[in-house]
Amino acid sequence: MNLKNIETRKIISSCIFLLSAAVGIFGFWSIATRFEMQSWSFIASLLLVAIPYLFLGIYHQLESETKRAFLAVLFGAVLSSMIVLPIYMPEVVDLRQWDISATIPNYFFYSLVLVISGVISGYLSFRPFYDYTKEGIQVGAYYILHVTMLLTVLALFLIVITISLRGASGISWEFLTRDIVSMGEEGGVYPAILGTLALIGLTAIIVLPLGVGTAVYLVEYATEGPLLRVVRTAINILQGTPSIVHGLFGYTFFVIILFDGQKSVLAGALTLAVLTLPIVTRSTEESLKSVPDEMRNASLALGATKWETIKEIVIPSSLPGILTGTVLGLGRAAGETAPIMMTAVYFSGAGTPTGLLEPIQALPYHLLTLYRFFGYRNVESQAWATALLLLIIVLGINLSAIIVREKFRRRN
Amino acid sequence: MLSKVISKLKENKSCETKKMPDNVRMQIENLNMWYGNEQALKTIDLNIEENKVTAIIGPSGCGKSSLLRCLNRMNDTIKSARIEGKVWLDGKNIYDGAANCVDIRRKVGMVFQEPNPFPFSIEDNVFYGCDINGMDVDKDATVERCLKDAALWDEVKDRLDDNAVSLSGGQQQRLCIARALATKPEVLLMDEPASALDPIATAKIEDLIDELKKDYTVVIVTHNMQQAARISDYTAYMYLGKLIEFGETEQIFERPEKELTEKYITGRMG
Amino acid sequence: MISRDVKNQMARYTFLGIAIFSISIIFLIFIFLFNEAYPAIESLGTDLLSSDWGTRRGQYGLLAAIYGSVLVAVGALVVAVPLGLGASIYLSEIAPDRLRAILKPSIELLAGIPSIVYGFVGAVLLGSFLYRTFGMKSPHSFLAAMIILGIMALPIIVSMSDDALKAVPDDVKDASLALGATKWQTIRKVTIPSAISGISSAVIMGMGRAIGETMAVMLIVGSVMRIPIPFFDIFEGGNTLTALIAVQIGEAHGLLMSVLFTAGVMLFTIVAIMSIVSDILQKRTTEKFEGKI
Numbered sequence: 001m002n003l004k005n006i007e008t009r010k011i012i013s014s015c016i017f018l019l020s021a022a023v024g025i026f027g028f029w030s031i032a033t034r035f036e037m038q039s040w041s042f043i044a045s046l047l048l049v050a051i052p053y054l055f056l057g058i059y060h061q062l063e064s065e066t067k068r069a070f071l072a073v074l075f076g077a078v079l080s081s082m083i084v085l086p087i088y089m090p091e092v093v094d095l096r097q098w099d100i101s102a103t104i105p106n107y108f109f110y111s112l113v114l115v116i117s118g119v120i121s122g123y124l125s126f127r128p129f130y131d132y133t134k135e136g137i138q139v140g141a142y143y144i145l146h147v148t149m150l151l152t153v154l155a156l157f158l159i160v161i162t163i164s165l166r167g168a169s170g171i172s173w174e175f176l177t178r179d180i181v182s183m184g185e186e187g188g189v190y191p192a193i194l195g196t197l198a199l200i201g202l203t204a205i206i207v208l209p210l211g212v213g214t215a216v217y218l219v220e221y222a223t224e225g226p227l228l229r230v231v232r233t234a235i236n237i238l239q240g241t242p243s244i245v246h247g248l249f250g251y252t253f254f255v256i257i258l259f260d261g262q263k264s265v266l267a268g269a270l271t272l273a274v275l276t277l278p279i280v281t282r283s284t285e286e287s288l289k290s291v292p293d294e295m296r297n298a299s300l301a302l303g304a305t306k307w308e309t310i311k312e313i314v315i316p317s318s319l320p321g322i323l324t325g326t327v328l329g330l331g332r333a334a335g336e337t338a339p340i341m342m343t344a345v346y347f348s349g350a351g352t353p354t355g356l357l358e359p360i361q362a363l364p365y366h367l368l369t370l371y372r373f374f375g376y377r378n379v380e381s382q383a384w385a386t387a388l389l390l391l392i393i394v395l396g397i398n399l400s401a402i403i404v405r406e407k408f409r410r411r412n
Numbered sequence: 413m414l415s416k417v418i419s420k421l422k423e424n425k426s427c428e429t430k431k432m433p434d435n436v437r438m439q440i441e442n443l444n445m446w447y448g449n450e451q452a453l454k455t456i457d458l459n460i461e462e463n464k465v466t467a468i469i470g471p472s473g474c475g476k477s478s479l480l481r482c483l484n485r486m487n488d489t490i491k492s493a494r495i496e497g498k499v500w501l502d503g504k505n506i507y508d509g510a511a512n513c514v515d516i517r518r519k520v521g522m523v524f525q526e527p528n529p530f531p532f533s534i535e536d537n538v539f540y541g542c543d544i545n546g547m548d549v550d551k552d553a554t555v556e557r558c559l560k561d562a563a564l565w566d567e568v569k570d571r572l573d574d575n576a577v578s579l580s581g582g583q584q585q586r587l588c589i590a591r592a593l594a595t596k597p598e599v600l601l602m603d604e605p606a607s608a609l610d611p612i613a614t615a616k617i618e619d620l621i622d623e624l625k626k627d628y629t630v631v632i633v634t635h636n637m638q639q640a641a642r643i644s645d646y647t648a649y650m651y652l653g654k655l656i657e658f659g660e661t662e663q664i665f666e667r668p669e670k671e672l673t674e675k676y677i678t679g680r681m682g
Numbered sequence: 683m684i685s686r687d688v689k690n691q692m693a694r695y696t697f698l699g700i701a702i703f704s705i706s707i708i709f710l711i712f713i714f715l716f717n718e719a720y721p722a723i724e725s726l727g728t729d730l731l732s733s734d735w736g737t738r739r740g741q742y743g744l745l746a747a748i749y750g751s752v753l754v755a756v757g758a759l760v761v762a763v764p765l766g767l768g769a770s771i772y773l774s775e776i777a778p779d780r781l782r783a784i785l786k787p788s789i790e791l792l793a794g795i796p797s798i799v800y801g802f803v804g805a806v807l808l809g810s811f812l813y814r815t816f817g818m819k820s821p822h823s824f825l826a827a828m829i830i831l832g833i834m835a836l837p838i839i840v841s842m843s844d845d846a847l848k849a850v851p852d853d854v855k856d857a858s859l860a861l862g863a864t865k866w867q868t869i870r871k872v873t874i875p876s877a878i879s880g881i882s883s884a885v886i887m888g889m890g891r892a893i894g895e896t897m898a899v900m901l902i903v904g905s906v907m908r909i910p911i912p913f914f915d916i917f918e919g920g921n922t923l924t925a926l927i928a929v930q931i932g933e934a935h936g937l938l939m940s941v942l943f944t945a946g947v948m949l950f951t952i953v954a955i956m957s958i959v960s961d962i963l964q965k966r967t968t969e970k971f972e973g974k975i
């Protein structure tokens with residue numbers, strides 16, 4: 001075999017890489033499925049783990065890198081002997097003897113060795129191909145980065161896909177348009193949809209003038225100084241404040257003090273407005289600031305008053321930004337449970353909302369209620385469908401905001 | 413990615429070589445370059461002489477920087493850029509499939525228009541090239557040598573640990589020169605190195621270039637004709653992507669052969 | 683007809699009024715929280731920091747919940763930081779433009795998945811998977827919460843570190859390439875060190891998200907007011923400040939309510955410190971390059 005031939009080298013490297021990938025993926029798969037070991041699978045995985053390193057060793061040797069060849073084979077031998085370890089282990093390793101409340105099944109170690117072995121031989125597979133230069137290291141590093149990206153995307157999309165698969169069958173016209181019947185076991189989620197829409201709508205009506213007005217004042221009128229800095233910091237902190245704290249505030253301030261202990265859609269919307277106020281204010285500020293001063297000056301120079309300039313020039317040209325921020329804030333509000341749990345929703349009985357001071361049902365809270373009935377009532381398919389519906393609504397709202405933003409970005 | 417590497421390694425053993433004339437460090441042969449569909453360089457032929465300063469002048473946008481970036485394959489980092497032709501260094505074509513552009517960039521140093529120090533210590537800035545290229549040299553000695561060569565040593569010798577960003581613009585640019593010298597490049601490319609500096613800092617850089625040509629081959633891009641006349645041995649005049657005239661600096665500025673060149677140096681062209 | 687000048691003045695005062703109103707609400711929240719928390723702090727003092735919790739007995743030690751919050755957040759970072767940093771480096775430095783144009787918005791979009799949905803999936807699927815795999819006492823565990831919170835923190839960490847890495851000017855990267863560095867060497871030795879404060883800011887924000895998370899944690903971690911023994915036993919369940927508030931608020935009044943407000947103030951203080959530090963760090967990335975010329 002002529003290793004100076006680049007095609008040959010490419011084939012060897014790719015083969016080792018593919019083998020390694022197979023080993024790693026098999027390892028992951030065996031963790032996920034809680035793989036039952038059998039004698040054939042042991043022998044197969046023993047080979048599977050050993051072969052890439054054996055190949056790597058031969059490869060190095062042919063390239064006259066004796067030391068590397070030796071190391072590769074040695075490493076492969078150690079890893080593949082670890083594959084055998086679980087046979088000599090008890091079926092489960094009992095950590096309870098050290099007070100840790102878990103037992104690790106022996107196949108778990110086996111799977112772990114597979115994953116680690118696959119990643120490492122994959123990392124090494126292209127080194128000889130690149131003549132052991134720093135480009136080879138780069139390829140290895142890029143490979144690891146690809147894996148992290150893949151895992152990130154996988155983790156996030158897996159959640160979306162799982163919900164879609166399990167929830168899709170439960171979504172029907174009935175589900176969307178019927179009342180909640182017998183604790184959600186039957187019927188639909190119509191009142192919850194309406195309740196969520198009412199909450200978002202009211203929140204928008206309350207927060208939009210407040211948030212945009214505040215931002216306009218801060219950017220267009222207020223003079224920079226220590227006071228403004230304090231205000232900005234306060235807004236920042238409020239934005240990072242956990243939503244349960246908003247719930248706590250909303251419950252005591254709006255429900256107990258303002259509405260005499262009565263939960264209502266208005267109290268919920270007020271709480272959500274407090275929650276989204278910093279988001280709307282900050283994003284409006286950002287987009288107002290991005291309007292160049294020349295435009296303001298040009299308008300003022302034409303004899304327009306400050307108010308006319310703001311109304312005719314500044315707000316229209318920052319509208320996409322304001323819109324994006326507001327809609328993202330509302331998307332967040334639509335999915336929140338903690339702040340409305342104590343302010344707006346009832347566990348059962350709430351029908352379609354009739355007045356501002358009536359409690360309602362909302363999708364996030366309905367999902368929580370259904371989860372609480374798991375194992376007691378037959379609510380599973382309804383719960384997954386509710387989760388999917390909530391996901392669609394929230395991601396739909398966010399998607400529209402992101403589309404507006406990207407369009408606007410491209411235009412500039 | 414993989415296919416690129418493969419094509420690079422494919423011609424590994426059949427690397428093209430040629431005998432270059434004496435005293436010529438780099439030879440540009442029939443070089444064309446495009447950004448997308450826009451042709452930025454049109455059939456350039458040029459010889460860069462050893463231990464001489466070669467200046468490239470011409471109006472803004474004529475392709476000076478593009479040409480310079482062809483000499484160390486920095487244009488590879490621009491996705492839309494496409495190059496045809498050959499550039500010879502040490503008898504090897506740097507655009508040969510087998511050529512290793514990382515290696516080329518070590519041999520051909522570059523100083524950019526705006527000073528661009530790394531945001532870490534002065535010492536680490538200078539030593540960076542040696543570090544990443546795994547050169548087995550003494551750090552302190554290298555730093556001292558390069559900073560002295562770049563006429564910066566006296567100003568910073570007591571604060572080598574300071575962040576390079578805290579230096580003045582002129583000092584930063586000399587630091588960038590020092591940084592480029594650390595890997596002992598054969599050729600030093602400079603793209604309007606003084607355009608962002610005040611007159612005093614500019615004068616220092618010009619003196620420095622004069623010193624540097626004892627040990628290095630320098631190619632400098634400038635839109636300042638006085639500067640080219642002051643410091644260069646050879647001058648190339650470019651216009652709209654073409655090399656209009658090339659010759660000894662004195663000849664170019666006193667007896668230009670081409671009308672276009674004369675128009676430019678006498679300021680009769682916008 | 684109102685004259686233009688009057689309109690101008692009216693607009694000014696309207697905006698001033700709105701701004702004063704919103705800002706006073708913001709400060710009202712702060713004051714209100716501290717005010718409601720005060721009775722508990724006054725009457726319980728350092729007992730609030732003990733590990734003894736029993737509402738019937740009048741014991742309100744929050745230590746278990748504080749410990750749980752910190753444990754879960756740190757665990758979430760162990761999951762999220764390696765993945766998130768790798769992904770953000772991939773996204774900002776390696777990904778082809780087209781892939782990046784799809785991936786970045788998708789990840790930002792997924793940042794919006796509601797926490798109740800994460801909690802639901804985590805409790806139903808992950809909790810029971812770990813329960814069966816590791817033979818734990820119950821499906822509620824810190825481990826499951828760490829994994830789910832780690833995934834929840836991923837989008838924010840990826841997106842913010844990507845911004846930080848993108849903020850490193852190209853000419854500095856070019857300088858490194860021109861010295862003969864490979865792209866990976868440039869990333870490792872120039873881009874990442876230059877963006878390090880922005881990256882830390884991303885990590886802090888991710889941690890803030892994990893500490894403040896309520897619904898997901900409440901469903902996954904259980905609500906046992908107990909520090910696991912030994913303290914690193916992440917296979918046990920426990921409680922966090924957020925879950926504690928969410929679970930107790932329904933029946934709370936009097937002193938317990940005030941204790942919950944104290945928990946709220948603690949959360950809020952932790953997150954406030956984090957967001958201030960994060961903000962400062964974020965500004966530093968850009969300032970690092972502003973000393974130029």
Ligand SMILES: Nc1ncnc2c1ncn2[C@@H]1O[C@H](COP(=O)(O)OP(=O)(O)O)[C@@H](O)[C@H]1O
Nearest residue numbers: 447452471472473474475476477478479490492
């Ligand atoms: N990255 C790039 N992408 C596309 N076009 C470019 C790029 N860089 C330069 N150009 C174009 O190539 C031409 C030559 O540019 P340049 O070499 O920078 O000129 P000079 O340095 O002489 O001012 C110009 O028309 C410029 O617009």
Ligand SMILES: [Mg+2]
Nearest residue numbers: 476477478603
């Ligand atoms: Mg230029």
